[in-house]
Amino acid sequence: MLDSSPQRSHFRRKLLAWFDRHQRDLPWRKERTPYRIWVSEIMLQQTQVATVIDYYLRFMKAFPDVQSLARAKESRVLKLWEGLGYYRRARQLHAAAKVICEKHGGVFPETVEDVLALPGVGRYTAGAVLSISLDQRLPILEGNTQRLFARLMLLEEDPKASASQRAMWSFSESLLPRKRCGDFNQALMELGSLICQPKSPGCLLCPVANHCAAFANGKQDQIPVASRKMKYENLHEAVLLLRRRRKGIEEYLVRLCGEGERWQGMWDFPRYPIDAADNNVVEQLGRAAKNQLGIEVEIGERVFSFRHAVTKYRISVDVYNAIGTGRVKKSKAGEAVWGNAADLELLPMSAPARKITKMRPKSPTGK
């Protein structure tokens, strides 16, 4: 249904016309410079449009150009990214900005090879940035287009399989028009997002339904086939709210997550796994704190609990009040320091740490 050139021409015209009428008004569509499109594409990786908008506006205000981003401290970049997830994106974005300033004279590179060489940029992002900002003729393939293509092509195999991926990249390339490549690529994604949705796709509203093999066979609800479902493992851990009072200001012990651990470059409260089989949690915690922090810790009452999910783990977190005596050692795993509420506002905090600071009363009790 898209295997002849006239069919593909018709498809392009219909899709572009639909996009001209129905595209959403999004901040990164205002001014399409490579820098702005690049930042938006990194933020949009595995993250929904609605979630990104506010982050994008704040980020562009803080770093309007690649130079300001390159000059910034990583902690500030991470703070702006706090809550978006996949923090490696922020660190790589920052690193890439430095590469652009040092190796490309502060001008965003304009060849696929150079763009692909930037940290955090893969084939999708390189194609998206160069097609959208400079109208280069490069294909894209991401979540929306995979679903759309799987239906257009009547792909009955697992879309994640490498053969499927190859076929879809090649399909994406074959569809590309000569002009308006950036609009066309965005139109593919917009159609996937607004019409060709995962559940109950809006085929009756679809401008290219007559080109869709899945629709022709009434199989739009069976394609794409669901890939293997993720199974979670349950974990328990405890967080120490270790406090002291200095000059009338309440301080908390926090530590910087180091290389090789989750939330690298972000701050967290001391957090330890709990062995569910061992019911003496307090003793476990005391030992862990002694080993990691090098001080005797007196564990107080459990303040509250919450759950969060990360990668393949569903983690139950118990938060304990605690008092420590002695000097805190700086461990290799990550520096532990005392910080007050104002510090906590400034530092990039891990997701659990952010939950905890939010759940704590604004003005600490005690004198």
Add this chain to the structure above:
DNA sequence: AATACGGGGTA
């Protein structure tokens, strides 16, 4: 080919 990387939205 599988896995790590996060967190929020949604039915």
Add this chain to the structure above:
DNA sequence: TACCCAGTATT
């Protein structure tokens, strides 16, 4: 609860 989201890098 389970799935999805403008993916990339590493193993």
